[in-house]
Amino acid sequence: MAKNTVNQDEKVIALKGKDILFRLVKYMKPYGVKIAAVLLLMLIVTGVGLLSPMLLKIAIDDFIDAKDVKGLALIGAGLIGLNLISMYASKYATFNMNKTTHNILRTIRQELYEHIQKLSFAFFDERPVGKILARVVGDVNSLSELFNKSVTTVIPQVLTLVFVTIIMFSMNVKLALVSMAMIPPLCVGLAGIQIISRKRWQVFRQKRSNLNGFTHESFSGMRIIQNFTFEKESGKRFKNSVGEMRSGFINAVKLNDWLWPIVEVSFGASTLIVFLVGANLARSGEVSIGTITAFISYTSMFWRPILNIASYYNTLITNFAAAERIFEIMDVKPGIDELESADVMPKIKGRVEFENVSFAYEKDTQVLHNVSFKVKPGENIALVGPTGAGKTTITSLISRFYDTTEGRVLIDGKDVSKVNLNSLRSQMGVMLQDTFLFSDSIKENIRYGKLDATDEEIIAAAKAVSAHDFIMKLEKGYDTQVNERGSRLSVGQRQLISFARALLANPRILILDEATSNIDTATEILVQKGINKLLSGRTSFVIAHRLSTIRDCDRIMVIDDGEIVEAGTHEELLNLRGAYYKLYMAQYSFLREGA
Incomplete structure (x- = not known):
C-alpha cells in the first residue's frame, strides 16, 4: 500500500530552524571566495550609505552658515561620486550573487537527484512520482531567494544596523534610546507570526505537491482517461486540487501580510518619537539643527535594515517548508545498504x-x-x-x-x-513486461545496454531479436526518435527494442519477466531463436504465464x-x-x- 496517494498530504518530519540553516550554509562554503567578494562590494555600498548623512550634517552645520559655496560644491560632487560607485558595486554584487545562487541550487538539485537514484524500489513504491518531482524542481527553486538575500541583504543590513547604532549613540544617547523604543513590541509580533506562518507554508507546499502528483498521474494515464471519457471528472478533481493549493497559499500570505504593517507602524512611531524628542532638545539647545537632521536620516537608516531583515525573515519562513521537504528526502536512507x-x-x-x-x-x-x-x-x-x-x-x-x-x-x-x-x-540483464524507453533515438535506447557499443553491435543485437526489419522501415531507421516511454511504437516493437538492449548488455545472469507476453505468435517464434542464443551458456530466470514458451x-x-x-x-x-x-x-x- 502506498505511503500516500496524490490527494493525501505528505507527513514531513519537522526540523529545527537552526538545523536547516546550518545545512543550507554548508552549501555556501565552496563559494566562500566569491561570496566574500560580494560582501566586500556590499560593504562599499553600506559605507556610502552611512557616510552620506554625515556629509549632509557637515554641509548644514559648517558650510551653509559660512556661505562656503566651494565647500558645498565639493561635498555635492563627493556625494555624487560615492553614490555612482555604490550603484555599480551594488549591480555587480547582485549579478555575481545570482550566479553563485544558481550554482548552489544546481549542487543541491544534483545531490538530491543522485541520492534518489540510490534509494530502493520501496521508496518509489510508496510515493507518487509527481510528488518526488515537486521536491526536485519546485522546492529547490524556492531556495533561490533565500540564498541570494542571505548575502546581498542580511549580512550588509546587519552591519549597517550595527554601525548606525554606534553612530546614533555617539551623536546623542537620548535620541538613540527613544529611536529603539518600538523594537521590543516588534520582536514579539514577529515571533508570533513566525510560529503560525511556518505551519501554514508547510500546508501550502503539501497542497502544491498533491497538485503536482495528481497532474503527473493524470497525464501519464491520459489514454485511460480519454478511453473511459473520464475528462469531466478528472477536470473536477484537478479543480479541487488547485482550489486547495490556492486556499493554502492565501492562508499563508494573509498572515505574512501582517508583517509589513507591524514593521511600518513601528518605524512611523519611532520616527515621530525621535522628531518630538529632538524638537524639545533643540529648543533647550542640547543639539543643533544639523544633528537633528542627520539623526532623523540615521533613524530612517536604522529602520531600513530592519525592514529588509524582516523581508528576509519573511522569505526564510516561506522557504523553510521547502528546505524541510528537500532534507527529508536526503535523510531517507537507502533501503538497500x-x-x-x-x-x-x-x-x-x-x-x-x-x-x-x-x-x-x-x-x-x-x-x-x-x-x-x-x-x-x-x-x-x-x-x-x-x-x-x-x-x-x-x-x-x-x-x-x-x-x-x-x-x-x-x-x-x-x-x-x-x-x-x-x-x-x-x-545482470533484466527484461520486464512493462517496457520503458527513453525520449531518445532507437539507437541510443538500445545502447543503454552497453554505453560504449558501436553501431555495428547495436544493429547485430537488433537483428538477433528480429527488430532490425521493422526499425529500418521507420522514418529515420535507428535514428528515429521515440516519445517518452516509446509511445510512437507498438507494445511489441517496444519489447523487441528492449530485448536488443538486454542482448547488447551481454549479462551473465538474465531475467525475463513476461518479456514476450505482448509479442504476436509469428514474431515470438523469431524472437525465441534470439532468446535461445542469448540463454546459451548463461544462467537465466524466465517468468511466463504462456507455458508454451x-x-x-x-x-x-x-x-x-x-x-x-x-x-x-x-x-x-x-x-x-x-x-x-x-x-x-x-x-x-x-x-x-x-x-
Missing part, C-alpha cells in the same frame, strides 16, 4: 542459491516463505504460477532490488547483500503462495499431474475453446 567494505563481484559464473529465504514488502504480509533452491551455472529456470505468487519477488531478490527478510541469496557462493551493487547489477527450460519451478510447490522439467511435471499439470491443461483447454 551497501557496506563500505563490500567486495567487488568478480565475473559471475552463474551459480544461484536461495537459503531459507523469506520476504515481506510490509510487516505481517509475507510474500515468500522459507524458499530454498540451487541453480547451476548456465541453467535455464522457468518460474510459473498464479499472479501474486512471488515469482517477480524472487528475481528482484537475485538483483538485490530488495533485501531478504530472512535467509540469504548467494551468487557463486557470495552473499549478494555483501557485494558492491554496481559490480553485481552490471552483470518455457517448455525447453532446464527446470520449471511452480510458485504458489510464496512457496515452491513443484520443480522439474516440462515432461516430469506433466507426469506428476500436480499443480503444473493443472495450469498447463487449463491453458490448453482455454486456447482450444478459443479456437
